Amino acid sequence: MTGTRPPLADGLIAGLPIVLGYFPIAFSFGVAATRAGFTGLEAFALSAIIYAGASQFLALALLTSGAPVLVSAFTLIAMNLRHVLYGPALMKAAGRGATTRRAWAWAFGLTDEVFGQALGALARGQSFSEGYMFGLGIGAYASWLAGTAVGALAGGGALDGWPAVSAGLGFMLPALFLALLLSILSRRQVPVIVIAGAATVAGTLALSSTSGILLGMLAGAAAGVVRR
Amino acid sequence: MNTDLLAIALLAGAANWAFRVLPTLARTDRLTPGGLLERFLSATGPAAIATLFVAAVLPELSGGKGWPLPFVVGTLVVLAAWGTTRSVVIATLAGAVLHGATVWALG
Numbered sequence: 001m002t003g004t005r006p007p008l009a010d011g012l013i014a015g016l017p018i019v020l021g022y023f024p025i026a027f028s029f030g031v032a033a034t035r036a037g038f039t040g041l042e043a044f045a046l047s048a049i050i051y052a053g054a055s056q057f058l059a060l061a062l063l064t065s066g067a068p069v070l071v072s073a074f075t076l077i078a079m080n081l082r083h084v085l086y087g088p089a090l091m092k093a094a095g096r097g098a099t100t101r102r103a104w105a106w107a108f109g110l111t112d113e114v115f116g117q118a119l120g121a122l123a124r125g126q127s128f129s130e131g132y133m134f135g136l137g138i139g140a141y142a143s144w145l146a147g148t149a150v151g152a153l154a155g156g157g158a159l160d161g162w163p164a165v166s167a168g169l170g171f172m173l174p175a176l177f178l179a180l181l182l183s184i185l186s187r188r189q190v191p192v193i194v195i196a197g198a199a200t201v202a203g204t205l206a207l208s209s210t211s212g213i214l215l216g217m218l219a220g221a222a223a224g225v226v227r228r
Numbered sequence: 229m230n231t232d233l234l235a236i237a238l239l240a241g242a243a244n245w246a247f248r249v250l251p252t253l254a255r256t257d258r259l260t261p262g263g264l265l266e267r268f269l270s271a272t273g274p275a276a277i278a279t280l281f282v283a284a285v286l287p288e289l290s291g292g293k294g295w296p297l298p299f300v301v302g303t304l305v306v307l308a309a310w311g312t313t314r315s316v317v318i319a320t321l322a323g324a325v326l327h328g329a330t331v332w333a334l335g
Contacts, residue, residue: 013317014316014317016317016321017316017317017320017321017324020321020324021320021324038230041229042229042230042233045229045233045237046233046237049237049240049241050240050241050244051241051244055240059237059240062236063230063232063233063236069232069235069239070239072232072236073236073239073243076236076239077239077240077243080240080243080244080247081247082276083247083248084247084251085251085269085272085276086248086251086272087248087249087250087251087253087254088251088252088256088272089269089270089272089273089276090252090273091252091255092266092269092270093270093273100252100253100255103249103252103253104253107249107252107253108244108245108248108249109248110252112276112280113280115276116276116277117316119273119277120277120316123273124314163332164328164329164331167298167327167328168324168325168328168329168331169324169328171298171299171302171323171324171327171328172320172324173284174281174284174285174288174302175302175306175319175320175324176316176320177277177280177281177284178281178303178306178307178319178323179306179309179316179319179320179323180281180316181274181277181278181281182306182307182310182319183310183314183316184273184277189271189274192271192274192275192278193274193275193278194278195275196275196276196278196279196282197278197279197281199279200278200279200282200283200286201282201286204283204286209283209286212279212283212286213279213280216275216278216279216282216283217272217275217276218275219275220271220274220275220276220278220279221268221269221271221272221275222268222271223271223275224267224268224270224271224275225268225271
């Protein structure tokens with residue numbers, strides 16, 4: 001992941017779509033948290049400590065419904081179980097010589113999008129660098145925190161008068177995932193991609209979106225094991 | 229500060245840190261050259277990206293109204309920009325800008 005710039009700067013630049021994609025989602029979270037009766041500081045704390053979008057929205061629903069603390073916590077933990085696959089998959093792509101001396105810090109930033117962006121960079125032939133991972137992660141985390149803070153301060157309806165901006169920002173993450181998918185696409189990966197996509201649709205329609213994501217990843221990865 | 233909120237955040241946050249960091253530090257990729265786990269891990273990345281893409285577009289396509297024009301335009305622009313530039317950043321930004329522009333043009 002190293003080019004002519006320092007790896008940290010390379011990571012920050014490569015993470016720009018994530019930064020732009022995260023801000024409006026975090027903004028929505030800040031708005032939703034204050035609407036649910038939490039303070040701006042509490043909204044910010046959820047973003048800073050949990051740092052996982054969907055489970056933060058679920059946390060608001062669980063807290064406002066009065067669900068027991070342990071039940072709520074384990075529900076959120078189960079929702080993010082898929083993240084255990086990201087580190088090993090990334091390091092597999094990085095190669096046996098890649099170092100993880102500072103992974104205790106940068107790997108906390110291995111969200112869905114950061115993982116996808118890093119994996120795409122490796123698939124395009126860049127070499128692994130912890131500095132690059134810090135660059136990707138810092139931009140995304142800062143955007144997430146800033147979006148939450150601004151959303152909590154702005155309150156509801158801040159983007160209501162700007163539907164085109166809101167729509168464009170909302171399309172940022174689907175566009176990023178599509179671009180990442182194109183960047184790693186090869187004939188060899190087609191069965192994995194097709195099976196993962198089909199399992200995601202089936203799981204989402206039959207169970208829930210969280211189940212669909214977990215099923216899709218496991219089915220696709222299992223397809224990779226059985227293929228010749 | 230709501231103590232229930234803080235307790236839930238700390239438990240879920242600690243688990244997130246463990247899920248993301250500990251498997252990375254474990255370097256399981258070094259243990260199984262050519263084995264089932266290696267093939268599983270190699271396929272996990274593409275499977276994850278495909279899954280996340282489908283999960284991101286499903287809400288937009290599941291309204292029963294076909295494929296919305298802004299979605300179609302945004303998707304085609306991502307494909308075209310990727311085809312011409314081979315840049316994830318440019319393809320993503322171009323797709324989002326044209327998606328928003330289509331919403332604006334449709335009023």
